[in-house]
Amino acid sequence: MEVKQNNLIKSLSAQPLIVVIRLEHNFFNLSQKKEDLFFKIEKLSNFGIKNIEIGWDSNPEWVNLILEIKNKFKSINLGVASISSKQSLESILALDLNYSMSPFFNKEIHLKAIKYKQLVIPGISNIENFKESINLGYKIIKIFPASKLGTNFLNQLKYLKEKDTFFIGAGGIKSKSLKKLLRSGYDALVIGRELRNQLPDKDLEIWLKDY
Template identity: 80%
Template structure:
């Protein structure tokens, strides 16, 4: 896990952004939705996006979908979002993803992930879980949700840390706030539902020109 953490940190230092795409309802029942997803990823890649997470789905076809995406978009660092159960974790292990994220801290699942060398970044919303995650060896932490926890929380965690910790902010972030949040203590940020249809808006276009 150490190597995967360092690799992701280095990648996010180059471009401190992850775009999350969550699958639409009935995604696997309508072939057109699969085509649209691949077009969205291609479009994001053309804009220069380097890190994309795909929301986990319990449908058995999800694994094949991620394999296809990894094969077709080798220049993008593909991860899995919303890994919050043993079932979800078991699903991603054969994919050998560089990273995945959980919305919250679940010690048992994180221990399982560490056992199998799967980087599963914990979502942290309180100091107790932050300390537990650090004790497990995490050097990269997701703060979630940023829309509620804001800048004060990341600053509080920075005062507590005894070693370098890389903070990813997620939850309710808008592209117009990327610059401010990065200047205020976050090391990288996640854009999800606030990025409508996963199409870069003017604020994101401007921001991407620096990366």
């Protein structure tokens, strides 16, 4: 897990942004949906986005979809969002993902992920879970939901940390706020639903010019 954490920190230090794409509820019923997804990923890649997460889905075809994306978009540092159950964790074991994330801290899930050498970054919303995550060996922490917890919570965690921790902010983040939030102390940010259709808007295009 240490190697994967270091690799992700290196990638996000170069470009501190992850774009999350979540599949629509009828995604696997319509072939056009996959074409639309690939168009979005290609568009994001062409604009210079390096890190993309795909939302986990319980459909049996989801694993094959992720493998196809990995093979088609080799320049993307691909991860998976919403690993929060035994089923979702088990489904990613054979995918050899660089990283994945959970919306909250679930000690049982994280212990299993560590056992299987899977990087499942915990979502943190309180100090107790932060301390538990650090004790498990995590040096990358996702603060979620960042828009509601605010930078005061981030500062509390920074004050408590005993070793270097890489803080990712996620939840309700808008592209126009990227610069401000990074200046406030986040090491990287996740943007998803607030980015319309998960395609670059003008604010994101302007931000990307610095990376």
